[in-house]
Amino acid sequence: MTLPASEPKPATRAPDLVFILKKSAISAFIALVLFSLMIGIRTEAGPTGQLIYWTRFDDLAAIVAAVFGGSIVIELLRAWWGPAGTINVVPPSLQGSLAIAGRLVAPALLIFTLLVPVIFYHQRYILDLGILVLTYVMLGWGLNVVVGLAGLLDLGYVAFYAVGAYSYALLATHFGLSFWICLPLAGILASLWGVMLGFPVLRLRGDYLAIVTLAFGEIIRLVIINWQSLTGGPNGVSSIPRPSLFGIPLTPGDDGLAARLGIEFSPTHRIVFLFYLILALALLTNWVTIRLRRLPIGRAWEALREDEVACRALGINTTTTKLTAFATGALFGGFAGAFFATRQGFISPESFTFNESALVLAIVVLGGMGSQLGVALAALTMIGGFELFRGLEQFRMLVFGLAMVLLMIWRPRGIIGHRAPTVYLKQAQAISSDLVKEGHG
Amino acid sequence: MDYFAQQLINGLVLGSIYGLIAIGYTMVYGIVGMINFAHGDIFMIGGFIALITFLILVSLGLTAVPLILLIVLLVSMAITGLYGWTVERIAYRPLRHSFRLAPMLSAIGMSFVLSNYSQVAQGARVKPVPPIITGGYTLLERNNFVVRLSNVQVVVVITTVVLLAIFTWLVARTRLGRDMRACEQDQTMAALLGVDVDRTISMTFVIGAALAAVAGMMYLLYYGLVDFYMGFVAGIKAFTAAVLGGIGSLPGAMLGGLLIGLIETMWSAYFSVEYKDVAAFSILIVVLIFLPTGLLGRPEVEKV
Numbered sequence: 001m002t003l004p005a006s007e008p009k010p011a012t013r014a015p016d017l018v019f020i021l022k023k024s025a026i027s028a029f030i031a032l033v034l035f036s037l038m039i040g041i042r043t044e045a046g047p048t049g050q051l052i053y054w055t056r057f058d059d060l061a062a063i064v065a066a067v068f069g070g071s072i073v074i075e076l077l078r079a080w081w082g083p084a085g086t087i088n089v090v091p092p093s094l095q096g097s098l099a100i101a102g103r104l105v106a107p108a109l110l111i112f113t114l115l116v117p118v119i120f121y122h123q124r125y126i127l128d129l130g131i132l133v134l135t136y137v138m139l140g141w142g143l144n145v146v147v148g149l150a151g152l153l154d155l156g157y158v159a160f161y162a163v164g165a166y167s168y169a170l171l172a173t174h175f176g177l178s179f180w181i182c183l184p185l186a187g188i189l190a191s192l193w194g195v196m197l198g199f200p201v202l203r204l205r206g207d208y209l210a211i212v213t214l215a216f217g218e219i220i221r222l223v224i225i226n227w228q229s230l231t232g233g234p235n236g237v238s239s240i241p242r243p244s245l246f247g248i249p250l251t252p253g254d255d256g257l258a259a260r261l262g263i264e265f266s267p268t269h270r271i272v273f274l275f276y277l278i279l280a281l282a283l284l285t286n287w288v289t290i291r292l293r294r295l296p297i298g299r300a301w302e303a304l305r306e307d308e309v310a311c312r313a314l315g316i317n318t319t320t321t322k323l324t325a326f327a328t329g330a331l332f333g334g335f336a337g338a339f340f341a342t343r344q345g346f347i348s349p350e351s352f353t354f355n356e357s358a359l360v361l362a363i364v365v366l367g368g369m370g371s372q373l374g375v376a377l378a379a380l381t382m383i384g385g386f387e388l389f390r391g392l393e394q395f396r397m398l399v400f401g402l403a404m405v406l407l408m409i410w411r412p413r414g415i416i417g418h419r420a421p422t423v424y425l426k427q428a429q430a431i432s433s434d435l436v437k438e439g440h441g
Numbered sequence: 442m443d444y445f446a447q448q449l450i451n452g453l454v455l456g457s458i459y460g461l462i463a464i465g466y467t468m469v470y471g472i473v474g475m476i477n478f479a480h481g482d483i484f485m486i487g488g489f490i491a492l493i494t495f496l497i498l499v500s501l502g503l504t505a506v507p508l509i510l511l512i513v514l515l516v517s518m519a520i521t522g523l524y525g526w527t528v529e530r531i532a533y534r535p536l537r538h539s540f541r542l543a544p545m546l547s548a549i550g551m552s553f554v555l556s557n558y559s560q561v562a563q564g565a566r567v568k569p570v571p572p573i574i575t576g577g578y579t580l581l582e583r584n585n586f587v588v589r590l591s592n593v594q595v596v597v598v599i600t601t602v603v604l605l606a607i608f609t610w611l612v613a614r615t616r617l618g619r620d621m622r623a624c625e626q627d628q629t630m631a632a633l634l635g636v637d638v639d640r641t642i643s644m645t646f647v648i649g650a651a652l653a654a655v656a657g658m659m660y661l662l663y664y665g666l667v668d669f670y671m672g673f674v675a676g677i678k679a680f681t682a683a684v685l686g687g688i689g690s691l692p693g694a695m696l697g698g699l700l701i702g703l704i705e706t707m708w709s710a711y712f713s714v715e716y717k718d719v720a721a722f723s724i725l726i727v728v729l730i731f732l733p734t735g736l737l738g739r740p741e742v743e744k745v
Contacts (some may be wrong), residue, residue: 033523037493038486038562045569053496153542155549200730207476211680212729215722218677222722226715313514354673358549365546394561401553408547409535 020075028068034395035063106373107234113279117272127271131278133383135336138282140363140375142332145289147361148370149298150325151305153210155357156197156217160190160330162224162352164337169237169347170230179243183338190334191327193220198326212299217357224349235347243342245273274343281339284373285332301325305370355397362404443586448710454594454663456702457601461656462679463686463694464608465525465649469645471625471689472645474539478548479528481676482555483650487521487657488667489559492568495661506574510596517658518651525650526643533646534639544728552672560669567668574662594643597659604655605695608648615723625689674718678705681725687738696736 046052089319113134120126139161146154167186177185177338197216198352201209224231231237250270257269292298300321303311312318341347363382367374378401389396462484469477494516512632532551536543552714577591593698612618620641623631632638661667686697701721708720728735 029526031524033520034527037520038559039488041493041497042563043493043496043568044564045566049569051492051496051568051570053493053500108651153545188489200726203733204729208684208733210545211476211677211684212726215677215681215725219719219722222719223714226713226719355553361546361549365542393556397553398557398561401550401555401557404550405532405547405554406544408539408550409532412536412539412543423582 003326006295011164016079020072020079023069024071027071029065031065031067032060035060037381039063059116103106105377109373109376111288117275120270121272124268124271127268127275129383129387131271131275133380134275134282135340135343136277136360136363136383137376138278138285138332138336138339139360139415140367140379141282141285141289141372142329142336143360143364144329144367144370144372144375145292145301145332146329148367148375149289149293149305150301150322152209152322152325154213154329155210155354156213156215156220157198157329157333157360158352158354158357159193159217159220160333161337161340161356162220162349163190163193163330164334165341165347165352166224166231166237166337167334168341169240172241172342173237173239176241179241179338179342180246182183183335186338187331187334190337191331194326194328194330194333195323196322197330202322214354214357217352217354221349221352224352225438231349234349236346236350237341237344240345240347242270243274243277243344274339278339278343281335285335288328289372297321297324359400362400366407443581443583443588444710446581447588448706450590450594452703452706453699454597454702455706456457456660456682456699457597458656458663458698459679459682459699459701460695461601461604461652461659461673462675463698464691465653466602466680466683466692467603467688467691468621468645468649470519470683472621472642473533473544474682475533475544476548477533477646477649479532479551479555480544480649481654481672481674481679482552482559483521483525483528483672484653484657484660484675484679485667485669485672486515486524486559487517487654488661488671489563489568489657490520490654491517491658491661492570492667495570495573498573509573514655514658517654521654521657522647522651525646525653529643529646530652533640551677552676556669556672563669567666569666570661572665593662594708594722597663600655600659604652608652609691611648617641621645677725678718678721681721681728683735684725685728685735686736688738689739690735693735693737702709 040055041053042056043051043053113130116130117127120130139157142160143154143157146157153161164186167180167189168179171182172179173186197213201212204212225234227233242250245257250257250273261390279357293302300311300316301324303314303316304318308318311321340351344351359382362380364375365394366382367376367378386396386400389399462480465480465483466477467478469475491513494513495509498512503509503512528551532547533544536547572593574591574593574596577589577594579587580589580590586699612621620631620636621644623634623636624638624641628638631641655665656679662672679698682697682701683694684697685694685700701724704724705717705721710715712720
């Protein structure tokens with residue numbers, strides 16, 4: 001809410017029923033026109049290749065009725081909630097306890113995550129889900145450096161994830177390098193690509209930057225698909241080596257970890273190992289980000305996010321600032337990609353579509369752009385939500401898109417919290433309006 | 442040389458389709474200053490509506506091809522225009538004074554909604570249609586190579602030219618066009634002078650969507666198929682066209698569209714079909730590095 005707090009108006013006004021009904025009827029009519037052909041008629045290629053169609057007027061009627069009912073509810077809610085701009089203040093006592101709870105969330109979550117493989121040792125599904133969530137937490141934290149801290153909207157983050165994954169897959173399958181050698185290499189290669197992307201987009205801002213990064217992500221994906229001799233094209237790379245515990249393989253053989261420790265072999269060992277591996281990588285990302293934020297470069301990122309022109313006027317080198325942001329973000333994307341490749345054992349270009357970029361971006365935005373804890377919680381919510389809707393595969397992305405729109409309207413700064421600049425004036429300074437008015441820049 | 446002439450024709454036809462979509466991007470960017478990321482999906486919706494209308498008309502027993510085409514054109518323009526209006530009303534208008542990334546993210550969300558809505562409503566498989574306009578002319582025949590101009594290509598180019606003429610007249614001569622140009626220059630001042638800014642922006646989206654619907658219909662006629670995913674790539678290419686021509690400039694959008702169509706066709710013809718999209722996207726990046734204002738765009742003055 002950027003609007004100035006207006007006088008609290010009486011919230012319970014008698015809603016104007018005729019007006020609401022009229023508005024809802026118009027909405028329903030628009031819905032009828034919009035959905036008449038797309039929902040009312042279903043087309044499909046028939047057995048002979050000829051297009052056939054059939055009608056679904058019952059579905060159409062149901063949707064129009066839903067729109068009518070829904071807009072009545074929304075209008076009533078709006079009348080009850082009061083006019084836009086009303087700020088509903090949380091009482092100070094509650095604010096205090098919320099702040100304490102907020103401080104406790106992060107350590108509690110960390111301890112719980114550390115204990116997940118112990119608690120759920122026999123539930124492989126939960127362990128796999130945990131690994132997936134942590135992968136997205138790591139991606140979210142990586143992208144957070146670019147979007148949340150430096151304020152550069154990157155729609156092609158999945159490109160670095162792909163570079164990392166393919167770097168590990170190809171280095172390991174062709175040269176037999178181990179995971180622990182490939183991991184830094186994958187990160188370095190990804191961050192080189194980050195710098196390569198960074199150079200052309202240095203002068204661009206906002207929307208242009210978004211589209212160029214998107215195009216970059218697509219270029220990487222198309223090259224992976226078409227450069228069949230190197231990447232295997234759409235068939236992907238298979239039989240990627242599994243990671244080892246610093247040279248000790250997690251296999252049932254004599255030199256495997258289980259045999260050396262003298263315990264019985266179980267395939268779950270590898271899952272648990274992967275879980276702690278991605279947890280360590282994610283925590284590394286988090287730690288590096290937190291440290292960088294306190295360094296001049298981190299301060300410069302945040303300054304860049306707030307105002308690029310002011311940033312330049314203060315003598316900050318925006319070129320290096322942007323490039324390091326891209327390189328750092330890409331580095332973590334590359335790590336996550338290498339982990340993804342070793343976990344799956346098989347990668348193909350299908351895993352690196354724009355949807356993936358959008359999902360990671362949505363996690364960062366939902367998490368409040370810049371808040372580390374927010375991003376982690378958002379990843380948990382999103383991936384957990386996706387798992388809940390697994391049966392409704394078709395509607396998943398529809399709901400996802402709708403959620404993104406509604407989120408932007410309702411809480412554009414994210415649900416969980418917004419990371420304020422690290423340094424700020426403790427006291428608001430009164431500035432004469434002569435200094436801030438437009439047109440004298 | 443004959444091969445080149447054939448590719449030239451194909452490229453210009455493809456370019457007309459891109460140009461029609463690019464106008465929607467450039468108009469919206471000019472007025473609201475945002476990239477309407479969902480515009481490619483509006484184009485896809487336009488294609489679907491044209492397909493369904495066509496199917497209904499044929500099954501009703503209508504046989505006169507020009508009449509069918511006209512009805513399909515009008516219906517898909519009208520309904521897709523309403524889609525454009527609704528998208529603006531739901532996803533962009535509440536965000537007009539929000540922080541700068543908000544409309545972009547909302548637009549990405551809307552793009553997902555539209556493409557998945559169409560997948561849920563019409564299924565994921567490609568929808569083929571039998572050729573509606575058949576026949577053509579042989580322009581040149583030499584050494585067993587025939588340069589052909591099909592009737593579909595003629596229809597696509599003529600429709601584009603006619604619509605562009607109407608559109609140019611609309612922007613240059615009518616009250617609405619004047620309002621649009623006023624809002625583009627200064628929204629606050631336009632509002633002070635009695636221009637209904639909200640309505641003008643809405644109309645911009647409607648016109649952009651209607652032109653995208655025409656592009657969708659032309660795509661359907663030309664390639665004979667639609668699918669729910671076609672909006673994404675076509676949208677990026679049309680956006681590239683808008684940037685190449687200079688975003689905010691209407692003739693620029695058309696010029697950019699033609700150039701992108703030509704480049705893509707020539708690249709497929711002389712280099713490799715697989716990398717044609719890579720070529721188009723690389724052009725976007727190269728143009729933005731060396732020519733950030735495009736071919737016909739005005740340089741952007743940075744105000745603090």
